[in-house]
Amino acid sequence: MEMSKEEFLGQFGGDYGYPGAPKGVDEMRATEFKRLEGMAYLDHAGATLYSEVQMADVLNDLTSNVYGNPHSQSDSSMATSDLVTAARHQVLKYFNASPREYKCIFTSGATAALKLVGECFPWSRESCYMYTMENHNSVLGIREYALSKGATVLAVDVEEVADLAKNHGSDSLYKISRRSNQRRGKDVLSHNCQNGSLSDILGQKFSLSLVKLIKEGKIPLQQQIIALFSLDSSVFSMLIKYIKYRGKWMVLIDAAKGCATEPPNLTVYPADFVVCSFYKIFGYPTGLGALIVKNEAANLLNKTYFSGGTIAASIADIDFVQKRKNIEQVLEDGTISFLNIASLRHGFKIIEMLTTSAIERHTASLATYVRNKMLDLKHSNEINVCTIYGQQSSKVEGLKMGPTITFNLKREDGSWFGYREVEKLASLFGIHLRTGCFCNPGACAKYLGLSHSDLVSNFEAGHVCWDDNDIINGKPTGAVRISFGYMSTYEDAEKFLKFLQSSFVSLPVQFNGYMLNLNSLNLIDNSSQKAVSDIHLKSIIIYPVKSCQGFGAKSWPLTTGGLMYDREWLLQGSGGEILTQKKVPELGSIRTLIDLELGKLFIESPTRRDKLQVSLLESLADLREEIDVFGQRMVINDRFLQDALGKGDCKQKLPVDAMRFRPNLVISGSSPYSEDNWKKLCIGEACFTSMGGCNRCQMINLHQDSGQVLKSKEPLATLASYRRKKGKILFGILLNYEDIMEGENEIVAERWLQVGQQVHPSIE
Incomplete structure (x- = not known):
């Protein structure tokens, strides 16, 4: 599968790596992105990265100059005003927009710029807001302004059906199909749904000639319409309004993602509004964007609120206010982020180079x-591994693919890998990507085949944005997205492809002279499931405080729910939140001990000399609800630690002991993985029922040593390579203690576990 770098350069060398620039991509990565060593950052559509040289220039600028508030007349303030003016011109130049025709308004980001247009636009009951299914929530949110003013809202699909380069002046270059018609009355939001044909354009870029066609009135839409079109589901969005009394269209391009690699040329494609965020272009600063607005379009925006810097004069005790004439000053509330604006020139320096x-x-x-390598990936039964959204060949010659790939992965049986599983495994390989619906519910539903009822039932089942519910009723609820930036390299691409190959592709392997499928190997020797005399309880570990260190005991009592006092306490932060090692890894260095005779819990931190003492007699009623969540006990087989972690081609072995897995019971004497098939087991007179395998996460990668928390990707990465089942990385089993009642009053019988006791497992 792997193509050598020489072969890659032979095919793409004319475009890859900036062959004509003063500094190539390899030199740039080595000198300006040293922090990326060992990782592949593939979420540039979410946020690209700042360079170290860029930040050094910013620091030098801020430490060498004095910039005052631009709403003043001092020398430092005037210097700031001049710098802001220069920054506005630089932004306009980036979009090839004439300063005579366009103005640059700084905002806190592209979303704030969209909101500004939405709240200042002159909506009415004669307006109709139309948007494509592929738009970001920040664009969909504009419909709230439209609906609140009585406007109609339409959702559409847009398909390019002819090559713009060969059909100048044609009125039928685009097929537009309506999805739904929404209108909000006094109390009701109604929906008139119509089925429309779908176009699959995710990740593809249509020609911006559509802007010209709209401005020239050559798109045959209804009159009195506001429309939103997606030119590239990962790049451009367009907002169009036919204003009856002015007889023209207004066009807004959401260029937040697209402007990093291909900003719209406003001289060629004269849109009325363009929004962007600068961290998407060169990584820094965040919290700064811009609205590029055409002069005549700016006159339509009616802003109600006024603030410092936006008015020429006002009187406090009567209704008198005069707004400034300058549109930038009218729309920019308060003091602008002038230090962030000062840093823009250092980012643009890279782009210009x-x-x-x-x-x-x-x-x-x-x-x-x-993309091509992903499409070639197949399981041993020839089932495709990758489903790439928008990967179909286009009817249009001028259609180009962008730097973004959105996909899901399938198992060899046709079922889906969950996107959260992909994300978790990617993190073990040092790969940064994005999963979910990317704040784009329309595209998510459209390309994943989710109906309205699917979306509602998923929500009612508890699925919300950013949760772990990645597969519901056999369907993905989101996808995986990778995207490349200006400093991305061939090595990043290869790291990602090797990750897919090693983690998700089922290949036939040679085993004892026979070809077997790796996923069909039975790692359990059924003959080892019989209870034998040498299977015994090796260790008992109690964890009184969740996420803190446990302590070993030679014997320990059982009670309702399992081991007495195990995970009875939780640590609470100052804000009321429950603390765990996922949030505070250093909790693993806190030592605990229970003295049953004294009736006390001792808690000791390596950062303090004194020990905290807690009486075991204190009421725990208020904690019982939380305690029940952790009522199951976990058992592991110590033979795994000796045998299984020797697998793979690791350059050096990582010593791993049982305590890394935070078990309650460690069993010795049986073969590795034998506990997978145990249904029940008895230790002495105490009997337990298996609740299934224990799903592992990155917490087992935390290595507590001398109070210091050292992170690594092992042993989870090794476990993930062959202990995955339906998205879970399993090792050890969870046990439920079976209480036994005794006597006329049915009191729970007291049972004790003791190290060395015989273990009698059953697979039936």
């Missing part, structure tokens, strides 16, 4: 290479 056209070719070469 490389050029946007070279960045676009560089990122497209990587995306094309990875």
Whole structure:
């Protein structure tokens, strides 16, 4: 599968790596992105990365100059005003927008710019807001302003059906199909749904010539319409309004993602509004975006609120206010983020050195290479591993693929890998990607085949954004997305492809001279499931405080729910939140001990000399609800630690003991994995029922040593390579203690576990 770098350069060398620039991508990564060593950052659509040289320039600028509040006339304030003016011109230049025709309004981001247009636009009952299914929530949110003013809202699908380069002046280049018609009355929001044909354009880029066609009135839509079109589901969105009394269309392009590799040329495609966020272009600063607005379009925006810096004069005790004439000052409330604005020139310096056209070719070469390799991935039974959304060949010659790939993965039986499983495993390999619906519910539903009833039932089942419910009723609820940036490399692409190959592709393997499928290997020797005399209880570990260290005991009593006092206490933060090692890994260095004779719990921290003492007689009633969650006990087989972790081609072995897995009971004397098939087991007179395998997470990668928490990717990465089952990485089993009642009053019989007791497992 792997293509050598020489072969890759032979195919893509004309576009990859900035061959004509002063500094190539390999040199740039080595000198300006040293922090990326060992990782592959593939979420540039979410946020690209700042360079170390860029940040050094920003620091030098801020430590060498004095910038005052621009709402003043001092020398430092005037210097700031001049810098802000220069920054506005630099932003306009980036979009090839003439300062005579366009203005740059700084906002806190692209979302704030969209909101500004939505709240200032002159909506009425004659307006109709139309948007494509592929739009971001920040764009969909504009419909709230439209609906509140009585406007109609439409959702549509747009398909390019002809090549714009060969059909100048044609009125039928796009097929537009309506999805739904929404209108909000006094109390009701009604929906008129119509079925429309779907187009599959995710990750593809349509020509911005659509802007010209709209402005020239050559798109045959209804009159009195506001429409939102997605030119690239990961790049551009367009908002169009036919204003009856002015007889023209207004066009808004959401260029938040697209402007990093291919900003719209406003001289060629004269949109009325463009929004962007600068961290998407060069990583820093965050919290700063812009609204690029055409002069005549700016006159339509009616802003109600006024603030410092937006008015020429006001009187406090009567209704008198005069707004400024300058549209930038009218729309920019309060003091702008002038220090962040000062840093823009240092980011643009990188873009100007490389050029946007070279960045676009560089990122497209990587995306094309990875996309083609992903489509070639097959399981041993020839089932495709990757389903890439928007990967169908286009009818249109001018259609280009962007730097983003959105996909899901299938098992060899046709079922889906959950996107959260992919994300968790990727983190073990040092790969940063994004999963979910990317704040784009329309595209998610459209390409995943989720109906309205599916979406509602998923929500009622508890699924919300950013949770772990990645598969519901056999269907993905989201997808996986990777995206490339200007500093992405061939090595990043190869790291990702090797991750897919090693983690998700089922291949036939040679075993004792026979070809077997890796996933069909039975790792359990059924002959070892019989109870034998040498299976015994090796260790008992109690964890009184969840996420803190446990302590070993030679013997320990059982009570309702399991081991007495195990996970009875939780640590609570100052804000009321429950603390765990996932949030505070250092909890693993806190030592605990229970003295049953004294009736006390001792808690000791390596950072304090004194020990905390807690009486075991104190009421725990208020904690009982939380305690029940952790009522199951966990048992592991210590033979695994000796035998199984020797697998793989690791350069050096990592010593792993049982305590890394935080078990309650460690069993010795049986073969590795034998506990997987145990249904019940008895230890002495105490009997337990298996609740199934214990799902593992990155917490087992935390290594507590001398109070210091050292992180690594092992042993979870090794476990993940062959102990995965339906998205779970299993090791050890969970046990439920079977209480036994005695006497006329049915009192729970007192049972004790003792190290060395015989263990009698049963697989029936």
